[in-house]
Structures are given as structure tokens and as C-alpha cells.
Amino acid sequence: MKNIAVLTSGGDSPGMNACIRAIVRSANKKKIQVHGIQYGYDGLINNDFKILSPYDVGNTIHIGGTILKSARSDEFRTNKGRNKAHNNLQSNNIDGLIVLGGDGSLTGAKIFVEEFNFKVIGIPCTIDNDIYGTDYSIGFSTARETVVNAIDKIRDTASSHERIFIVEVMGRESGFLALESGVASGAELILIPENNNSMDEVIKSIKKINDKKKSVIIVYAEGCKFGTLNELSNKIKNNIQNSNVRVSILGHIQRGGIPSPSDRILASILGYESINKITEGYTNKMVGIINQNTMLLDLEDAISKKKNINLSLNKMSNIISRY
Numbered sequence: 001m002k003n004i005a006v007l008t009s010g011g012d013s014p015g016m017n018a019c020i021r022a023i024v025r026s027a028n029k030k031k032i033q034v035h036g037i038q039y040g041y042d043g044l045i046n047n048d049f050k051i052l053s054p055y056d057v058g059n060t061i062h063i064g065g066t067i068l069k070s071a072r073s074d075e076f077r078t079n080k081g082r083n084k085a086h087n088n089l090q091s092n093n094i095d096g097l098i099v100l101g102g103d104g105s106l107t108g109a110k111i112f113v114e115e116f117n118f119k120v121i122g123i124p125c126t127i128d129n130d131i132y133g134t135d136y137s138i139g140f141s142t143a144r145e146t147v148v149n150a151i152d153k154i155r156d157t158a159s160s161h162e163r164i165f166i167v168e169v170m171g172r173e174s175g176f177l178a179l180e181s182g183v184a185s186g187a188e189l190i191l192i193p194e195n196n197n198s199m200d201e202v203i204k205s206i207k208k209i210n211d212k213k214k215s216v217i218i219v220y221a222e223g224c225k226f227g228t229l230n231e232l233s234n235k236i237k238n239n240i241q242n243s244n245v246r247v248s249i250l251g252h253i254q255r256g257g258i259p260s261p262s263d264r265i266l267a268s269i270l271g272y273e274s275i276n277k278i279t280e281g282y283t284n285k286m287v288g289i290i291n292q293n294t295m296l297l298d299l300e301d302a303i304s305k306k307k308n309i310n311l312s313l314n315k316m317s318n319i320i321s322r323y
Helices: 016-029 040-045 079-091 103-116 140-161 176-185 199-212 229-239 251-255 261-279 299-304 311-320
Strands: 003-008 033-037 049-052 096-101 120-124 164-169 189-191 216-221 245-249 285-290 293-298
Touching (some): 003 016, 016 261, 033 040, 040 079, 040 103, 079 103, 096 103, 096 261, 103 120, 103 299, 120 261, 140 164, 140 216, 140 245, 140 251, 176 189, 176 216, 176 311, 189 199, 189 311, 199 216, 229 245, 261 285, 261 293, 285 299, 293 299
Parallel strands (some): 003 096, 096 120, 120 285, 164 216, 189 216
Antiparallel strands (some): 285 293
16 A cells, blocks of 8 residues: 545544644555545545645644645535546545545445445544544534633623523534533533423423523533524523523534644544554444544444433533532
């Protein structure tokens, strides 16, 4: 194996650059040249490749985002697009591909492997932390820290004005980021998709909390299905007398920022291991980490199996955060 390509796809997550750095330098140790693909799968289709030396990735471990840029590629969803991508890998003499991204990116990697029997290793990078087969995905730790810092600041004004603040947190269909951020910030109520709350149950809980304290922080995961953010806000106003409600949508601030030490370490480990595994001949796999041990699992399992959330954290939070 002489040439490997690496790309970052989908939503960016803090720590991607630390992972790219580890990939390039680990490959260099094995005398393998790494080609960075710009703009994710679109760059693979458009032949947007550049060689990365160990020096090119210097001073990047602390930088958020991705030096390779990222995109969501509609063209890669087509047979024609994937054929172009495969032809470009062959014309550049690429022997293997490492894909950094979430479930959509890993799904694309799986399809590509099965169509062309190409060596591909996936690395879980998403602030949602919803990828099966790894305790944490790259970016989650930093996003959690960002959310907690934001809630700490919101709490200052919520307390000063005795307001109920609903803080919307990213996570798509999962509540990992909302749950852990909510526990760490002492939120009075944490609403996540996995709990299957009804609007009536939620309002009842808020009333009970509001009877004891007027300043309330509600962490609301964007994937909640019992009602929209505005519907919840209006329900509170209509059902809780004299309630002073504000909504804060944290948005894309959750994806940016300096990667936390935990994300830098995780990214370095997974980047290093991806080179080891692809040079050992593995393909159609994802590298992850469970109980501080690196793991290798099928991409099919990573994208199709549901990762369980620790609902006992929510139960604990309900007991210790409402005084």
C-alpha cells in the first residue's frame, strides 16, 4: 500500500483536524503517501486531491472545522457520481480511503465498498454522538462543553429576571448532546426524543418545577417529537400564569470552536488506528473506542444499529436539579 486518501464529509465536528494530522503522520511512518480530498465526496467526484505531508498538518491539532473542507454530496448518491469517484481514485493510484463523518457519510462509504470492493475505513465524527459501536464520536466532547458554557451564561440572565428559558440543542434524532449537557449544567428539565414525552406531561413537569422556583432552564433536543419549540413556549405561557418564557436556539455554534483535550486525544487514537487497520487489509469497517479500548466493527452495524442512551442520567437529573 503506497497511497491512501482521506476526506471529511457532512457536518463538521471539532477534532477532525487532529484526526487528519494523526492519519497523515501515522501513514508517513509506514512510508505511505496521504492524499487529502477537498470538499468531501464532491471532491472525490471532481478529482480535487492534494498530497498532504506531515508538515502540512502541523499546528492544526487545536483548530476546529476541517482543513479539507466538507460538503453533503447529492451527486455521490448516484451511480454515475460514484463511478466518477472510483475512476479518480484509480487514476491517482489510491489504494485505500479513510472517511471521517457521521452516519450519512459512513453509509456512503459502505455503499462505495460494496460496489467497487475498495478498501475503506470509517471514523465516527459527529457532535450528535449517535454512531453505534463507539462510546464517543469525535466532536461530541467539545460540543458538550460549548453547550454547557452557553447554558451557564443563559442561567445568569434567567436567574436575574426569573425567567423560564428553553434552550434548543442539536442532535438530530438523538438526545445524547442534550442529556449530557443538561446534566452538566444543572438544567431543571431535559427533554430528549428517547423519552417519548407528551406535551401534557411536559407542561405538568414544568408547572411542578415552577411552583418551587421561578428561574428554570429547560434543555430541549431538536429531535423531540411531542411539539415544536414555539409550541412548547406558547403552551407554557398559556398554562402557567405569569410565566416569563424565552427561547434560545444555540445553532451552529455547537459545531465550532477549539477542540477539547478529550476530542484531540480521541481523534489522534482513531486516526492512528485507521492507518493500522487499513494497512492490515481491513475494509468496510469503522474504528471506534469502547471502555478506552479501540474497536473495529462492520460499517453496516455502525449505521444500522441503534446506540442506547443512558436514561438513568435523566432520572438522576430530575431528582438533583429541581431545588
